[in-house]
Structure formats: C-alpha cells, structure tokens
Amino acid sequence: MKCIIGLGNPGNKYDNTRHNAGFMVIDELLKRHQWKLDKTKFKGYYTIGQLETEKVMLIKPQTFMNLSGEAVRPLMDYYNIDLENILIIFDDLDLPVGKIRLRQKGGHGGHNGIRSIINHVGSKDFKRIRIGIGRPQTISLTIVDYVLQSFPKNELEEVMQGVRKAADACEAWINKPFDEVMNEYNK
Numbered sequence: 798m799k800c801i802i803g804l805g806n807p808g809n810k811y812d813n814t815r816h817n818a819g820f821m822v823i824d825e826l827l828k829r830h831q832w833k834l835d836k837t838k839f840k841g842y843y844t845i846g847q848l849e850t851e852k853v854m855l856i857k858p859q860t861f862m863n864l865s866g867e868a869v870r871p872l873m874d875y876y877n878i879d880l881e882n883i884l885i886i887f888d889d890l891d892l893p894v895g896k897i898r899l900r901q902k903g904g905h906g907g908h909n910g911i912r913s914i915i916n917h918v919g920s921k922d923f924k925r926i927r928i929g930i931g932r933p934q935t936i937s938l939t940i941v942d943y944v945l946q947s948f949p950k951n952e953l954e955e956v957m958q959g960v961r962k963a964a965d966a967c968e969a970w971i972n973k974p975f976d977e978v979m980n981e982y983n984k
Contacts, residue, residue, distance in 0.1 A: 798845070798851075798853065798854055798876060798878055798882065799851055799852070799853050799854070799882045799884070799970070799971060800853075800854045800856065800872070800873070800883050800884065801822075801823070801826065801855050801856070801886065801967050802819070802855075802856045802857075802858065802865075802869060802883065802884065802885050802886065803818075803819030803821070803822050803823035803824075803855075803856070803857055803886045803887075804819035804820070804858065804862060804865050804885065804886065804887040804888075805817035805818070805819050805821075805857065805858075805862065806861050806862050806945075807857075807858075807859040807860075807861070811945070813947050813948060814944065814945050814946060814947050814948075815888055815930040815943065815945070815946060815947075815948060816862055816888055816930075816944040816945060817888075818886070818887065818888040818928040818956065818959075818960065819885070819886040819887045819888065819928070820857050821928075821957075821960045822926070822928070822960050822963045822964050822967065823855050823856070823857050825960050825961060825963075825964040826855055826964050826967060826968075827844070827855065829964065829968075830848070832844050832855065834855070834857060837859075838871075838872065838875065839868055839871035839872050839875065840858060840860050840868040841856050841857065841858045841872055842856070842859055843855060843856040843857070843872065848968065848971045849972060851972075853971065854876065854878070856869070856872060862909060862910040863909040863910060863912075863913055864913055865910040865913045865914055866913035866914040866915070866917025866918065867913070867917065869883075869914050869917060869918065870914075870917040870918055873918065880918060880922060880923050881922075883918075883923045883924065884923075884924045884925065884926065884970060884975075885914060885923060885925045885926075886925070886926045886928065886963055887908060887925065887926075887927060887928070888908075888927070888928055888929075888930045888944065889906070889908070889927035889929055889930065890930060890931070890932050890940065890943075890944070891906070891929075892927060892928070892929025892930070892931070893929045893931055894929050894930060894931040894948075894952045894955045894956055894959070895928070895952075895955035895956045895957075895958050895959035896928075896929035896959060897926055897927065897928055897929070897959050897962050897963050897966065897982060898926070898929075899925070899927075899966060899975070899978060899979040899982055899983055900924070900925050900927070900979070901922075901924060901975060901976070901979070902921050902922040902923065902924075902925075903921060903925070904921055911925070924970075924975050926963045926966055926967070928956070928959050928960065929959060930944065930948075930956070931952075962982065965982075966978055969981065969982070
C-alpha cells in the first residue's frame with residue numbers, strides 16, 4: 798500500500814492557509830476520486846482506496862503541524878507500511894508560490910512538521926513534495942504569522958495550480974518509480 802500524507806493544521810480556522818498546502822493536495826485527491834476521509838485512528842483522518850492496481854492511503858494528521866510524526870508513525874506501524882511507500886506533502890517558504898519540488902529524501906530544512914516525522918520514523922529517507930508558499934514581502938510579518946495566513950486572492954490561482962500539479966505527481970507515483978516522477982515534475 799502506498800501512503801500519501803498531506804501536512805497541515807487541524808480545524809476550520811486553518812483552512813486554506815499557507816501552512817495547509819499539504820491538506821489542500823489531499824483535498825484535491827479526495828475530490829478527484831470521490832473519496833472521503835472516513836477513518837480516524839492514531840491522531841489522523843484517513844481513507845484507503847484503490848487507484849488502478851494499487852491500494853492507496855490518504856492521510857491528514859490531526860495533530861498540529863509541529864507534531865505530525867505523532868500521527869504518521871503509528872499509522873505506518875499499524876498498517877505495516879514501509880518507509881519507501883510514504884510520500885509527504887508540505888509547504889515550503891523557499892519556493893515561489895505554487896512551484897512544486899519533489900525529492901527522494903533530505904533533511905527538515907527548518908520545517909517543524911518534517912522534523913517531527915524524521916524524529917518519529919527515525920529516518921530522513923522518505924519521499925516528499927514541497928509546495929511553494931514564498932516568503933513574506935514585509936519584514937514586519939513573522940514567519941509564524943505568515944504561514945498561518947490565508948493565501949491572498951492574487952496568489953490563489955498560482956497555489957491551486959501547484960496543488961493540482963502535486964496531485965498529478967501523487968497519481969503518477971502510483972504506477973511509476975519516484976525518480977521518473979521527479980524527472981517529469983521537477984522541470
């Protein structure tokens with residue numbers, strides 16, 4: 798089974814905020830396949846569906862971002878999912894709004910949700926899709942305040958293009974090796 802995990806913060810007040818870009822990709826995949834997050838276990842909402850010949854689990858951790866590993870590790874253990882079958886989707890300040898970047902592995906890059914997952918799974922070797930949210934244009938805005946803001950109207954279409962492209966990459970990974978998907982989507 799392949800497991801696609803979108804990172805974000807739970808609760809309506811965080812819907813469509815920059816930090817919830819990972820949740821937005823999960824929402825896009827749910828909409829495309831007419832699935833619902835119908836299971837709750839280990840601090841996460843999730844569903845299991847079939848895409849072509851592969852079972853796929855979509856997860857939205859219901860911890861806050863900085864504790865994401867607390868939801869990811871128990872679900873991996875319970876369903877016996879290997880780290881090689883995990884794909885994490887999250888926001889990235891260092892990419893322009895809507896740009897996506899796929900990687901096979903790496904450090905946390907200052908992202909506390911990824912740091913938590915690395916700490917809980919004991920490895921940096923998991924696949925990831927980063928979605929660009931850009932950096933604040935004003936020095937008076939802290940990073941925390943910035944990532945918890947909703948996308949302004951002038952950025953919404955760009956971010957939604959990135960969300961759709963990230964969802965396309967997730968679907969491509971179901972049938973192709975991740976390095977091929979990286980080559981295709983990192984252009």
